[in-house]
Amino acid sequence: MSGGAEGRDRRRVRHPAPAGLPDARLLSRRPRAVVVGGGIAGLAAATALAERGVAVELCERQGHLGGRAGSWTETLPDGTSVSMGRGFHAFFRQYYNLRALLRRTDPGLRLLAPVPDYPLLDAAGRVDTFRALPRTPPWNALAFAARSPTFTPRDLLRLDARAALPLADVSVPATYRRLDHMDAEEFLARLRFPAAARHLAFEVFSRSFFAPPDRLSAAELAVMFHLYFLGSAEGLLFDVPRVPPSGLWTPLGDRLAALGARVRLRTAVGAVRPGPDGFTVEIGGEDVRADAVVLALDVPALRELVAASPALGTPRWRRRIAALRTAPPFLVRRLWLDRPVAADRPAFLATGGLAPLDNISVLERYDRDAAAWALRAGGSVVELHAYAVSAPREETSARLLGRLHEVYPETARAGEVGEFTEWHEDCPLFAPGTFFDRPAVAGPAPGLVLAGDGVRIDLPVALMERAATTGWHAANLLLSGWGLAGHPLTTVPLRGRLVPARWRGGAVPPVPAGL
Template sequence: MTAGRAPGADRRRVHHPPPPGVPDAGRLSRRPRAVVVGGGIAGLTAGVALAERGVAVDLYERESHLGGRAGGWDAALPDGTPVGMGRGFHAYFRQYYNLRTLLRRADPGLDRLTAVPDYPLVDAEGRTDTFRGLPRTPPWNALLFALRSPTFRPRDLLRLNARAALPLIGVSVPGTYERLDHVDAETFLARLRFPPAARHLAFEVFSRSFFAPPGRLSAAELAVMFHLYFLGSAEGLLFDVPGVPPPELWTPLGEHLTSLGGRVHPGTPVTAVRPGESGFVVDAADGTVDADAVVLALDLPGLRDLVAASPGLGTQAWRRRIAAQRTAPPFLVRRLWLDRPVAADRPAFLATGGLPPLDNVSVLERYDRQAAAWAATAGGSVVELHAYAVTGSREDAAARLLDRLHELYPETAAAKVLGEFSEWRADCPLFAPGTFADRPAVAGPVPGLVLAGDGIRVDLPVALMERAATTGWQAANLLLSDWGVAGHPLTTVPLHGRLPLPRPRSQSVPERSA
């Protein structure tokens, strides 16, 4: 691994060279065929990566749209107005290098993304933190953030447990997991002696973005996240968001895959994968296809179900590992079309701490062109509310979300709801304490079988959508390397913190899992 110059502001970002080989699979004695199961970020990445190297690709997606949990679909308001809907707000951080590399395949200038100038964090007392104007360079970004926070006073610095904080400064992967994965994030934060209010705004907001409260999240995952977004990266904590409805972001990538000779099968679930005479036999709703390789790029429930329905696939130890993977508590998204606008000074995105069940509020017309056009015509606003790791019923969470919106944005209390869509899901991975070692790896138990997704283990400092994209590139690279075909480069934030602790040496190329 050598320092790279991929797009980005951080001079310390790391370039991971691709596996060597012939430039195109067409130069082989026989062109290999791969089936990708899942059309989310991981599956699209793997499919595009393979097709760009001349591999024949069939991509199957059970939903009618691409993009997985970041995707979306067409809907209509009660008056017939067409609108886009999805599973909620997604932040495309500048350090999501591998995801952005994928998006550039269909949008070279990333023109479908738009920058969010700031996103405040507010707690139950009305105290607000902001990321505007922070220096990019660690550790000055974290220091200034703490010193100007209304929840963190200079004397609190003297109370911090410096020894307990060392893992935040000296992050490495997988070393940090080996040190901290047995501890939950809540216990770890208590050891740091952070003021409780500061924990809400500096840590809990980010913890819950992993769809779990701090008590159910691995402290190692929190530390790696803090490295990725803050102490390990000079890209800053501001991000971009799609300026278009989700289908306009992901459908072009499916078209790009098709232009490379791949075949995309939307609305077509795969029901089983079987060992074949010279590879695999994939049973799908539209027929059966033989493949030299299979990429399983599903969410965890889908992965568990498909492996259970494929009794001859993989080893027993691997199958037990897949069956044991856990999903996070459910989350709820409510998107409301209101007949009057929110106040002009409301931000595009507001994160909240200590205001359960509300975790954030988005005002879509601030960045989404379709929502902006509707708001300009109707004179209203499109507002989205998120509740992560819900502990009660869907109905109770929905009612409380609306109450919280009225508390935070009182001007919405008198607004009439002209249309609403809600999403209640429980299919995100749970990164609970003690589970890292048992996460399934990119490399499957037999040659030609690989996995990708945000619940798949990768020994690099990545998370969420970037983990999905990174494992997609890695899955393709592993197959391409097996065939002697050149792979694709990866880019990450620095692999170690500013004060690296003693660590075991990690491997860049994933090994076969049991």
């Protein structure tokens, strides 16, 4: 079975493409765009532009495409070449715009495999699952709570229904006006959510943003809950790549080249200088003229490039870029073990209350390369994640291994054929009170746009889907300015399915002072 099923949610929202000419070659002069960054956002923007005949140059300073969702080749001590990346990525069925990008080279999404379940394990040994739940809200949430060993009827009766109303009526940006002033932990406390159950319904989502609940905006949590749980009827399960992530992104780079774009890996952009007729972009020490620039970078790289481009943008915009913050570090440790984990171990296990461990992936359950290695070696490829890390790298890495042995005891007897560790601090932090200061897709000057998962867009999207959506939207803004046709977008419903009557018609609670 592939992950290529079309969207099932009849209430998903289709946003029409801007109208215009079908190809830039019909214009009196063909525009030229430089896309800085070859992650998901950059690939989406470059694809959207190149498909309309724009001359595109895509620059990526790493040696691979895909950004934080990419992969590369490493060598084990025995000389075996293996794939390594920055961690597990879930391709949810409601990631419509990301999946539209992947369909450019994999129309049936045959490179994605459905995960039948992803259990959630807490420190008391209780396990919740998403297997065989109804797809449609609110029945999905009710069925999950009814069969959960973590929730009890008494817990459900204690919930503050009034405090939970914002979860039933999520919209963007109204939800940020209501909730962005508080952190997710305070919001959970107001709900009177039982402590033992918080990691199941909220903290697993919170930490997927690489931030602990006390540093994450409550509005971001609510929008996330809408996207994955109460706003979408696509279900709570997801797909994973059957191949190392490079197998998803490299074909998109090849397609861009076939469309006439220039894809430059291991190429840094030093500065962007605006001029009277466009921009001069310093690419690998060479000045390149462009009519438009797409900045599709992670937070540290964006801050660095804008700081190195003193004439770019307005002072207010530059201050917003400089103020962007990154989430705490995260660590990914991938192990090649000389014996297999137990046959009943799931492909993906999320954990709560077992710090610093946040999840365990068994790669041979879905990745063909890992499965081939495991078959040859008689072992397993296991990946451990720790998000929002507060301890030093080596301490965290050692504790992760201890937790693996505790959760999957059979691994304590396994030897390590090899291991690689990734430690990064470059994910955006969605802290309370920051939404309205985030830079938007439209830049401060004609021809300058931003894209990425840290960029503001007033649609209910998150993580990889936010990166893809901002990439398409950034390209649409440029294409529209040149009189060219854009690309349609699709999202989950823009309003909660369970809208309380007192909020219908657009009324919202008062905005707290100071926002």
